[in-house]
Amino acid sequence: xxPAPSVIVFTVLSGLGFGFLAFLGAAFVQPAGWTAxxxxxxxxxxxxxxxxxxxxxxxxxxxAWRAMSQWRTSWLSREGVMAIxxxxxxxxxxxxxxxxxxxxxxxxxIGAIMALVTxxxxxxxxxQLKTVPRWNxxxxxxxxxxxxxxxxxxxxxxRWPALALVVVMGLALVLSWSIGDRRFAEVGQTMGKATGLxxxxxxxxxxxxxxxxxxxxxxxxxxxxxxxxARLRVLALIFAVVLPxxxxxxxxxxxxxxxVAAVAYLIGAFAARWLFFAQAEHVVGLYYxxx
Amino acid sequence: MTCLPxxxxxxxxxxIDLDTCVxxxxxxxxxKGWNDQGYGAPLxxxxxxxxxxxxxxxxxxxxxQVAPDQGAAQVVSFPRSCLHCDNAPCVTxxxxxxxxxxxxxxxxLVNEDICIGCGLCAWACPYGAREMDQAAGVxxxxxxxxxxxxxxxxPEEDRVPACVRTCPTxxxxxxxxxxxxxxxxxxxxxxxxxxxxPDMGTKPTNKYLPPRPKDRLDTAxxxxxxxxxxxxxxxxxxxxxxxx
Numbered sequence: 402x403x404p405a406p407s408v409i410v411f412t413v414l415s416g417l418g419f420g421f422l423a424f425l426g427a428a429f430v431q432p433a434g435w436t437a438x439x440x441x442x443x444x445x446x447x448x449x450x451x452x453x454x455x456x457x458x459x460x461x462x463x464x465a466w467r468a469m470s471q472w473r474t475s476w477l478s479r480e481g482v483m484a485i486x487x488x489x490x491x492x493x494x495x496x497x498x499x500x501x502x503x504x505x506x507x508x509x510x511i512g513a514i515m516a517l518v519t520x521x522x523x524x525x526x527x528x529q530l531k532t533v534p535r536w537n538x539x540x541x542x543x544x545x546x547x548x549x550x551x552x553x554x555x556x557x558x559x560r561w562p563a564l565a566l567v568v569v570m571g572l573a574l575v576l577s578w579s580i581g582d583r584r585f586a587e588v589g590q591t592m593g594k595a596t597g598l599x600x601x602x603x604x605x606x607x608x609x610x611x612x613x614x615x616x617x618x619x620x621x622x623x624x625x626x627x628x629x630x631a632r633l634r635v636l637a638l639i640f641a642v643v644l645p646x647x648x649x650x651x652x653x654x655x656x657x658x659x660x661v662a663a664v665a666y667l668i669g670a671f672a673a674r675w676l677f678f679a680q681a682e683h684v685v686g687l688y689y690x691x692x
Numbered sequence: 693m694t695c696l697p698x699x700x701x702x703x704x705x706x707x708i709d710l711d712t713c714v715x716x717x718x719x720x721x722x723x724k725g726w727n728d729q730g731y732g733a734p735l736x737x738x739x740x741x742x743x744x745x746x747x748x749x750x751x752x753x754x755x756x757q758v759a760p761d762q763g764a765a766q767v768v769s770f771p772r773s774c775l776h777c778d779n780a781p782c783v784t785x786x787x788x789x790x791x792x793x794x795x796x797x798x799x800x801l802v803n804e805d806i807c808i809g810c811g812l813c814a815w816a817c818p819y820g821a822r823e824m825d826q827a828a829g830v831x832x833x834x835x836x837x838x839x840x841x842x843x844x845x846x847p848e849e850d851r852v853p854a855c856v857r858t859c860p861t862x863x864x865x866x867x868x869x870x871x872x873x874x875x876x877x878x879x880x881x882x883x884x885x886x887x888x889x890p891d892m893g894t895k896p897t898n899k900y901l902p903p904r905p906k907d908r909l910d911t912a913x914x915x916x917x918x919x920x921x922x923x924x925x926x927x928x929x930x931x932x933x934x935x936x
Binding site for chain 2: 402458459460461462464465467468469470471473474475476477478481526529530531532533588589590592594595596597598600601602603604605606607608609610611613614615616617620621683684685688689
């Protein structure tokens with residue numbers, strides 16, 4: 402699949418934002434005054450920034466509000482609804498922390514759960530697609546949730562619990578690769594089944610349907626850069642897992658380890674998410690003899 | 693709502709005969725021509741006369757070489773367009789309600805006025821039936837020429853999809869698959885009409901009729917020529933020359 406920058410930025414930033422907001426809402430950190438303003442502001446900026454980035458790849462972004470309407474069947478719609486509802490639910494808690502109003506923290510706890518549900522709905526946009534076997538597996542939501550929790554933990558939790566969540570995220574990432582690599586073969590779609598011509602023999606491409614590119618080839622059949630997969634996976638692991646873990650374990654102070662770990666996490670998460678799209682193969686490629 | 697209808701009164705669709713199709717691309721051209729005018733945003737082209745022309749099409753004809761276990765390979769032309777699935781995944785994933793399946797005739801359509809161009813429906817379709825129009829930013833797909841088939845301003849013989857009307861070999865048949873007595877239902881039953889990627893659970897309406905088995909010659913057509921024996925002067929010459 403085409404690794405559109407807007408979708409990579411969306412899933413990484415809003416995942417991190419909602420992970421952080423979940424920890425803030427559930428009062429794992431209880432900032433006050435302007436510290437609260439800055440931390441809640443960071444959480445909201447990441448979550449909202451990601452959501453806004455997701456509209457950049459739309460053909461008609463001015464109609465994006467309509468995407469809230471079909472929550473009964475559409476995971477994309479559910480994601481939009483959950484994201485907005487979560488941001489609204491957490492708003493009074495953020496306000497109370499900032500201005501010292503002492504309001505109930507109950508909406509924070511509910512909002513924390515909703516933030517994780519939002520990340521789950523984001524992952525289901527991809528995991529629901531039978532047409533992309535690599536994504537169509539429970540490991541996709543597991544991996545998205547681990548990224549959100551680990552990212553949030555880097556920003557919100559004490560160093561050792563954060564380090565533990567980063568390691569769990571690393572395991573989820575490696576698991577998603579090892580399961581993902583087998584999925585296309587497991588699902589067993591072939592050019593023969595796609596065309597039904599396996600009835601009479603083994604089909605191969607005789608002549609392409611068109612010699613120029615089209616939307617399908619550009620959007621679903623992205624083969625550029627797959628040759629660097631092994632190197633990118635190592636880089637993703639180093640930046641998303643190893644460097645944050647080392648920073649959390651070794652660097653002194655309260656802010657420095659978090660800042661270094663967060664920057665490394667973002668670089669690693671962008672690399673991992675780029676691979677998530679670039680490596681995903683859509684069954685429509687079978688008609689073109691390309692994956 | 694993007695819920696699928698529990699049932700549709702009709703199941704309008706196409707039976708595509710892979711035995712008869714010669715891959716002339718007339719259906720591709722007729723489809724593009726008809727859908728450049730009338731229903732929804734016109735199918736645009738990018739750089740049509742430039743170095744890298746591309747454009748939006750609702751129907752594409754692939755060409756495959758199929759090698760059987762024994763005997764010679766055969767070439768099969770394979771038109772690919774929307775199958776108007778009963779269990780259309782492109783409809784349920786739509787976040788805005790722009791994609792819908794009509795309960796009266798089962799046609800899957802896009803309301804282009806509320807399509808945001810997110811592309812998720814195209815991702816959900818196993819068949820590559822949907823293409824985003826790069827000029828309009830909305831999703832385009834086969835409408836089964838909904839603006840022809842009910843159009844009483846057209847002569848009756850023209851009230852079929854443009855691809856069916858134009859096909860010079862009669863490889864494309866339009867009709868109601870919900871009616872077991874319809875021409876398309878009978879054709880599909882008689883010829884073993886099949887679904888593409890049935891494991892995907894999409895329950896396509898359109899059926900593909902497989903190529904008929906090819907005749908096989910027992911001997912090569914030129915073999916008898918080897919047995920011709922020359923007579924008379926030519927025969928004498930033949931025998932003489934063989935002695936050297």
